[in-house]
Amino acid sequence: MKPKQKLEWKNETIITEFLLLGFGDLRELQILLFMVFLMIYITTMAGNLLIVFLVVTDQHLHTPMYFFLGNLSCLETCYSSTILPRMLASFLTGSQRVSVNGCIVQLWPFVFLAVTECYLLAAMSYDRYIAICRPLHYLVLMNFKVCLQLVAGSWIGSFLIDTILLLFILQVSYCGHNVIDHFFCDFLPMMDLACGDVDQVKLVSSVLTSISTLPPFLLTIASYVYIIAAILGIPSTTGRQKAFSTCSSHLIVVTIFYGTLIIVYLLPDTKELQDLNKIFSLFYTILTPLVNPLIYSLRNKEVKEALRRAVTKCANCIRIP
Numbered sequence: 129m130k131p132k133q134k135l136e137w138k139n140e141t142i143i144t145e146f147l148l149l150g151f152g153d154l155r156e157l158q159i160l161l162f163m164v165f166l167m168i169y170i171t172t173m174a175g176n177l178l179i180v181f182l183v184v185t186d187q188h189l190h191t192p193m194y195f196f197l198g199n200l201s202c203l204e205t206c207y208s209s210t211i212l213p214r215m216l217a218s219f220l221t222g223s224q225r226v227s228v229n230g231c232i233v234q235l236w237p238f239v240f241l242a243v244t245e246c247y248l249l250a251a252m253s254y255d256r257y258i259a260i261c262r263p264l265h266y267l268v269l270m271n272f273k274v275c276l277q278l279v280a281g282s283w284i285g286s287f288l289i290d291t292i293l294l295l296f297i298l299q300v301s302y303c304g305h306n307v308i309d310h311f312f313c314d315f316l317p318m319m320d321l322a323c324g325d326v327d328q329v330k331l332v333s334s335v336l337t338s339i340s341t342l343p344p345f346l347l348t349i350a351s352y353v354y355i356i357a358a359i360l361g362i363p364s365t366t367g368r369q370k371a372f373s374t375c376s377s378h379l380i381v382v383t384i385f386y387g388t389l390i391i392v393y394l395l396p397d398t399k400e401l402q403d404l405n406k407i408f409s410l411f412y413t414i415l416t417p418l419v420n421p422l423i424y425s426l427r428n429k430e431v432k433e434a435l436r437r438a439v440t441k442c443a444n445c446i447r448i449p
Contacts, residue, residue, distance in 0.1 A: 143306040145227045146321070150218055150311040162219035168418055169212040175421035176201040176208075179431070186434040192270045193259070196252045197425050199279050203248065204417035207241040210234060211312050211413045228302060231313035236294055238312065242389070242412065243286035243340040249382050250344030251278040252424075253351035256375075261358045289336050296329045310406055312413065316397070337393040345386040352379045374427075381423050385416045 151161055183189045183198030214234065218224055226234075255278075258269050297315070303323040310317050315333060319326050355375055362368040388411040395401060425431050 141303060142323070143228070143302045143304070143321070145225050145306060146231055146302075146313070146318075147307045148218070148224050148226055148311065148313070149307060149309045150215060150224060158219050158222075162216060165212060165219070165414075166216055168414060169208060169216065172208045172212075172414075172418045172421075173205060175426065176205045176417065178435075179421050179425045180205070182431060182434045182438060186437065188437075189430060189434055192255055192272075192275045193252075194425075194430070195272075195275050196248065196255055196279065199282075200245070200248055200252065200424065201421060203241055203245055204420055206237065207245065208414070208417045210237045210241065215311055226313065231318060232294070232297065234313045235297070235315060235318070236290060238413075239293060239315070240286055240290040243289050244282050245416075246340050246344045246386070246389070247282035247285060248279070249385070250347045250351075251282060253348040253378075253382070254278075256378075257351040257354055260355050260371075286340070289340055293333060293336055296332050300326060300329060310409070312409075314409065316393070316405075334394065337389075341386055341389050341394070345382075345390070348382050348386070349379075377423050381416060381419060385412050388412045 151157075179201035180198055183194045183201070189198075211234075214226075255270055255275075259266050262269065293315070297318075300319070301323045302318070302321045304321065306321060308314075308317040308321070319330060319333075322329075352375060356372065359368055359371045359375060362371060388408040391401065392405050392408050392412075
């Protein structure tokens, strides 16, 4: 950092809390927004916890695909809980203040879970590629050890990336104004309030974001290209349409997830994108955890059968005196 830059902020008051604006410009809609996001949170938690319960308890779902889906649903449960509860509390209380340490406490699990989801979605797309394009080798290539390695690699890799980023963030001080025009403590808005030169931190962030999003996104797209090509070769029109519908819905959701992450964190930080970042953030923080259980699991015949068996089992237990 240059001496002149040090002098510029030396006399600035170091801030200890941020003011998260959230959706403060829509004050007349606070109650409506609270109800909408509360329903989203309840639905997200119910859908994902149901998948976790079924995958754990039903032996018919102890397969590689549902092992990945169970991990994804567990992740989405935690992911939503890092963002929505605090947002709901701010709607109720009207309080927009959060300490710097409180922001970092929210940022750490958010980054950890978001990066894990990037890698986990790529692992799931690889699993589907093997199942559809190389079905005869599926049980060999996707045995339990390989599945465990892919899932563990997703969680451990994201933990390392998140820890590196956190170590850099903890060295930053914040001064001047303390207003963040966002609904959660995100990295880039926090860096805009940092004292002095944070170019090194932003460079590290860009490198880590690139590693976290671009390779898994390209792997996912490549997998689905091969999958769709294989589907087009299915003789049955009905089977082809059903398989294509399923894969296309998967592809749309992962493209929205990766695409909005890339737009927010990798594209140049222009004024136009800054104004849209809050909207883009809604897609990867709130929309994808909500729709993933429906897109990946609840439409599957096996999950519907597992749910039917679970309901029947519960009903029989209730009837027994």
